[in-house]
Amino acid sequence: xxxxxxxxxxxxxTIYGYTYNxxxxxxxxxxxxxxxxxxxxxxxxxxxxxxxxxxxxxESDGTTAANIxxxxxxxxxxxxxxxxxxxxxxxxxxxxxxTEATAIYILNSQTAIKDLSNICASKGIITFSYDINNLKSGxxxxxxxxxxxxxYINKKNFKNNKIDFIPSLYEIVKFINTQEDEQ
Amino acid sequence: xxxxxxxxxxxxxxIFLILFTIISTHLHAEEENVITSITSxxxxxxxxxxxxxxxEHYQPYIISIFQGKELEKLGVSTLKxxxxxxxxxxxxxxxxxNQVPIFRGxxxxxxxxxxxxxxxxxxxxxxxxxxxxYLSLPIEMIKRIEVVRGPGSKTNKVNSYAGSINVITYxxxxxxxxxxxxxxxxxxxxNYKMGGFTKTYKKDxxxxxxxxxxxxxxxxxxxxxxxxxxxxxxxSSPFVIxxxxxxxxxxAPLWLKNYSLGMTLKYKExxxxxxxxxxxxxxxxxxxxxxxxxxxxxxxxxxxxxxAYDKKIDDYDINIAAGAKYDTFDYNAKVAPDNxxxxxxxxxxxxxxxxxxxxxxxYQAASLKYSGFENHTISIGYRLTxxxxxxxxxxxxxxxxGNAALVDYTQTRPFFDKxxxxxxxxxxxEDEYSYSDYLVFTYGFNYEKTSLxxxxxxxxxxxxxxxxxxxxxxxxxxxxxxxxxxxxxxIINNHAISxxxxxxxxxxxxxxxxxxxxxxxxxxxxxxxxxxxxSKQIHNTTAxxxxxxxxxxxxxxxxxxxxxxxxxxxQLYLNYSFVDGKDNDNVELAIAAQHMAKGYYIYNIKNNISxxxxxxxxxxxxxxxxxxxxxxxxxxxxxxxxxxKNKINDYSLTLSVxxxxxxxxxxxxxxxxYPDDYTQEQRxxxxxxxxxx
Numbered sequence: 001x002x003x004x005x006x007x008x009x010x011x012x013x014t015i016y017g018y019t020y021n022x023x024x025x026x027x028x029x030x031x032x033x034x035x036x037x038x039x040x041x042x043x044x045x046x047x048x049x050x051x052x053x054x055x056x057x058x059e060s061d062g063t064t065a066a067n068i069x070x071x072x073x074x075x076x077x078x079x080x081x082x083x084x085x086x087x088x089x090x091x092x093x094x095x096x097x098x099t100e101a102t103a104i105y106i107l108n109s110q111t112a113i114k115d116l117s118n119i120c121a122s123k124g125i126i127t128f129s130y131d132i133n134n135l136k137s138g139x140x141x142x143x144x145x146x147x148x149x150x151x152y153i154n155k156k157n158f159k160n161n162k163i164d165f166i167p168s169l170y171e172i173v174k175f176i177n178t179q180e181d182e183q
Numbered sequence: 184x185x186x187x188x189x190x191x192x193x194x195x196x197x198i199f200l201i202l203f204t205i206i207s208t209h210l211h212a213e214e215e216n217v218i219t220s221i222t223s224x225x226x227x228x229x230x231x232x233x234x235x236x237x238x239e240h241y242q243p244y245i246i247s248i249f250q251g252k253e254l255e256k257l258g259v260s261t262l263k264x265x266x267x268x269x270x271x272x273x274x275x276x277x278x279x280x281n282q283v284p285i286f287r288g289x290x291x292x293x294x295x296x297x298x299x300x301x302x303x304x305x306x307x308x309x310x311x312x313x314x315x316x317y318l319s320l321p322i323e324m325i326k327r328i329e330v331v332r333g334p335g336s337k338t339n340k341v342n343s344y345a346g347s348i349n350v351i352t353y354x355x356x357x358x359x360x361x362x363x364x365x366x367x368x369x370x371x372x373x374n375y376k377m378g379g380f381t382k383t384y385k386k387d388x389x390x391x392x393x394x395x396x397x398x399x400x401x402x403x404x405x406x407x408x409x410x411x412x413x414x415x416x417x418x419s420s421p422f423v424i425x426x427x428x429x430x431x432x433x434x435a436p437l438w439l440k441n442y443s444l445g446m447t448l449k450y451k452e453x454x455x456x457x458x459x460x461x462x463x464x465x466x467x468x469x470x471x472x473x474x475x476x477x478x479x480x481x482x483x484x485x486x487x488x489x490x491a492y493d494k495k496i497d498d499y500d501i502n503i504a505a506g507a508k509y510d511t512f513d514y515n516a517k518v519a520p521d522n523x524x525x526x527x528x529x530x531x532x533x534x535x536x537x538x539x540x541x542x543x544x545x546y547q548a549a550s551l552k553y554s555g556f557e558n559h560t561i562s563i564g565y566r567l568t569x570x571x572x573x574x575x576x577x578x579x580x581x582x583x584x585g586n587a588a589l590v591d592y593t594q595t596r597p598f599f600d601k602x603x604x605x606x607x608x609x610x611x612x613e614d615e616y617s618y619s620d621y622l623v624f625t626y627g628f629n630y631e632k633t634s635l636x637x638x639x640x641x642x643x644x645x646x647x648x649x650x651x652x653x654x655x656x657x658x659x660x661x662x663x664x665x666x667x668x669x670x671x672x673x674i675i676n677n678h679a680i681s682x683x684x685x686x687x688x689x690x691x692x693x694x695x696x697x698x699x700x701x702x703x704x705x706x707x708x709x710x711x712x713x714x715x716x717x718s719k720q721i722h723n724t725t726a727x728x729x730x731x732x733x734x735x736x737x738x739x740x741x742x743x744x745x746x747x748x749x750x751x752x753x754q755l756y757l758n759y760s761f762v763d764g765k766d767n768d769n770v771e772l773a774i775a776a777q778h779m780a781k782g783y784y785i786y787n788i789k790n791n792i793s794x795x796x797x798x799x800x801x802x803x804x805x806x807x808x809x810x811x812x813x814x815x816x817x818x819x820x821x822x823x824x825x826x827x828k829n830k831i832n833d834y835s836l837t838l839s840v841x842x843x844x845x846x847x848x849x850x851x852x853x854x855x856x857y858p859d860d861y862t863q864e865q866r867x868x869x870x871x872x873x874x875x876x
Contacts, residue, residue: 019754021705023237027228034224037217060751063790081213110751131704132652144652144704145232147241147623149225152652166214172222174620176652 020064020107020130021145028105028143029071031151032128033080035141036103040164042083045102045124050084052100056092056116057107065089065107092116101125106139113137117157124163135176152176235355236329240655240699243615243625243645245332245711247744251325253754257783257795258824258839260369260869262325262350263318267799268781269330270711270742270758272346275774276850276861279481279514280437280467281315286332286346287713288738288762288775290720292853293689294668296345302352302447304456304489305341308510309542309570312668316462316483319439320350321377323367323873324394327351332742333713334643334663334693341566341609342629342641344665344691354392354447354456357383363392364876371869373402373438390449397442403434403465403477407859410472415855416519416678418526429520436465436477456506457488466516470536471678472856473523479516485509498555502564508544513537518579528585535587540599541574542669550611560615562627565608572603572673600673600684606634607666613643621649631664635672636688639664657697664688671721671730681729689732692716706747714739715764738764738772757782770808774851776817778802791830797822801848810854818846837871 036042036051045051053072057065072087079085090099092112097119103126106116113129117138120127129139135154140163142152151173158165232238239246247269259265266272266284275283275291285291295312298305307314329349334342341347353363362383369377379396411417411430418424445458466479489506519534550564577598578589593601613627625645632638643661650656667686674682694714701707720734740762749755759780764772779802785795797820804815824839841864842848848863 030224031221034217034221133703145238149229168218
């Protein structure tokens with residue numbers, strides 16, 4: 001716990017490209033990887049016996065992505081529970097059906113989110129979004145700093161049978177409704 | 184089936200079942216640990232977000248947040264400049280060149296309507312109930328500015344009638360690994376020079392943060408003719424005295440020279456916050472509204488020290504604090520020109536004055552927060568304050584002979600009540616009730632009793648409803664009182680001001696509503712509506728110098744605020760505010776701009792270079808009822824900045840031009856004083872260099 005208190009200020013994100021909320025990024029980094037441990041089928045998603053966590057970004061957000069990777073490194077030191085935990089930064093344009101990853105943390109993009117979510121859905125890659133709005137485009141998890149910190153999921157995006165979380169996860173999340181759901 | 188199994192097979196099955204149970208129990212415990220870890224992280228960041236106001240949209244008041252580093256990129260130089268970006272906030276100036284932020288047009292001539300906190304310590308001076316001396320705080324010393332508008336801004340058991348400003352310095356980061364050590368140099372128009380640093384030191388459980396700056400300029404601005412031209416000190420009876428020909432129109436001395444050292448120390452649960460600010464400025468527009476000389480001055484030093492103990496035990500949060508604050512009004516100037524006439528003497532070499540009043544504030548406060556009841560967080564606290572003038576003297580040229588040499592009138596004709604004193608007892612209780620994850624009520628009251636005025640009971644209730652992830656609604660009712668300031672009660676023997684110790688507090692009943700539409704995690708639009716029912720407002724004019732609780736006024740309006748981006752390389756912030764109102768004589772709201780619009784735009788050219796612009800529009804202002812001057816004209820200003828960051832050597836350089844189009848910016852003067860109002864800076868330049876370590 002203490003290291004998180006220390007680390008929540010560690011990064012002065014000198015951001016060019018999209019503007020990000022530093023604290024929101026730090027909160028997401030502290031929570032998202034741990035969610036992977038609640039996936040009953042996590043072992044099927046390992047890449048070379050490692051959890052591979054991609055930070056997907058636009059070219060203009062390269063510095064931000066590198067800084068985020070650095071926080072991951074400081075916080076997790078390449079280990080997540082009993083797994084080797086590896087982070088990579090990859091531009092949206094370089095992610096395809098051949099990309100191997102356990103999970104992807106997705107930064108902002110005006111054009112790439114939908115394609116990326118389709119790729120991830122077909123491959124059973126767990127997706128985490130910086131921006132809550134991207135859950136409407138098919139991504140799975142996001143986190144918001146509200147009155148209390150809220151972890152959001154779009155359950156519609158869990159239809160893929162390669163993803164199966166333990167039931168207690170659903171007790172601590174909020175469900176987001178998309179327009180399609182409402183119809 | 185089992186009965187047909189061999190003993191060996193049975194044993195194997197039992198072992199398998201035991202192992203399965205152990206493994207599944209172990210796995211289940213691991214999963215529970217992960218869930219616990221996730222919820223702990225979420226609670227931790229929830230606490231941080233609340234403390235740092237990152238979840239501002241879910242807080243039970245109307246708040247705007249400005250980040251210091253973003254303001255630096257914009258070329259904003261001081262706290263005062265930053266506050267001009269706040270929706271619905273304007274600035275007023277008085278004859279001492281006291282600069283006062285005005286919220287939602289609420290009584291621009293009053294003292295103490297808003298409060299300033301530096302790292303949670305209330306720093307309003309006692310003499311003016313203002314904080315003008317802190318408005319020149321360089322932006323590089325400020326991590327974040329939180330501005331709460333409206334009386335919903337009850338903070339730290341201190342009543343903030345129209346709004347409160349909480350300045351958070353980089354002391355907030357002293358227990359983190361964030362590196363905020365830096366040196367700063369600035370130079371600009373009016374021969375402005377500034378140097379300063381911030382430094383953190385840590386060892387084991389002990390940490391120390393310090394900031395220091397020195398700055399000076401030689402600013403003087405055209406004032407137009409002074410108040411003598413309006414016949415302020417001319418009389419037709421019992422005999423004719425006409426001082427109007429003595430009126431001058433020289434530049435008003437508005438220069439600045441100040442330095443400040445702030446320190447925050449922490450050791451386990453104990454903390455100490457201290458600051459010494461030695462502020463000296465030009466004598467402005469004169470104690471008696473007559474132009475002073477170039478080197479005449481107003482000193483307003485401010486020093487404070489607060490000791491605190493913070494402890495969290497299970498569901499209890501305990502805070503105990505005690506502190507002392509000293510502030511001084513020290514005015515030394517030529518207060519009337521050569522050949523100035525009074526009924527008793529002619530001051531052939533002018534009249535000189537030295538006014539000195541030193542105030543001390545002692546306080547002790549404690550609060551207890553309990554979150555052990557399901558869905559409730561209850562806070563209870565008190566604050567005891569003793570405010571006192573501890574030293575006063577008054578020297579003036581000889582009132583009988585007109586000789587310019589100073590005579591001590593401290594005992595015989597003081598300018599201020601040397602026995603000024605007030606004790607205030609405040610008790611507060613509040614409950615935050617979470618009806619559901621989406622609906623939170625906050626309700627409570629402040630009870631305040633002073634040794635001079637009646638007791639005040641100030642309730643507040645608010646509801647924050649999160650309809651869904653994108654739509655948030657707030658409704659707030661609050662009542663608040665502003666106790667009369669020292670200026671309004673204890674100035675004596677003054678031709679322009681007649682004070683009254685029996686003044687009652689001003690009251691406001693405020694009804695506020697807000698709707699927030701979140702377009703994304705970082706873009707939002709906020710719409711606020713407010714209705715302020717003010718009563719017993721304290722008011723005077725130069726024609727009617729008695730301070731009295733004579734004004735009732737209803738003020739209503741709206742504020743719109745947008746923050747987001749146009750492309751993925753920029754940041755855009757815009758706000759618009761409208762305010763209107765009528766007093767008990769059916770007179771329209773005066774000396775307040777009905778329309779204001781402000782905004783900024785930052786475009787990141789490369790990953791280390793950005794350009795930005797700030798635009799501000801302040802609408803025209805109606806005069807007070809008996810002021811026959813034309814209404815004060817509207818104005819707009821445009822600032823532009825270029826920001827460069829050298830990542831290898833970790834320094835940044837900012838070049839900025841303010842008021843590029845050289846617009847005339849004026850703050851309204853009181854009627855019958857300076858007919859041309861108070862002119863503010865025109866086009867100016869600033870260069871800032873910050874080196875981080």
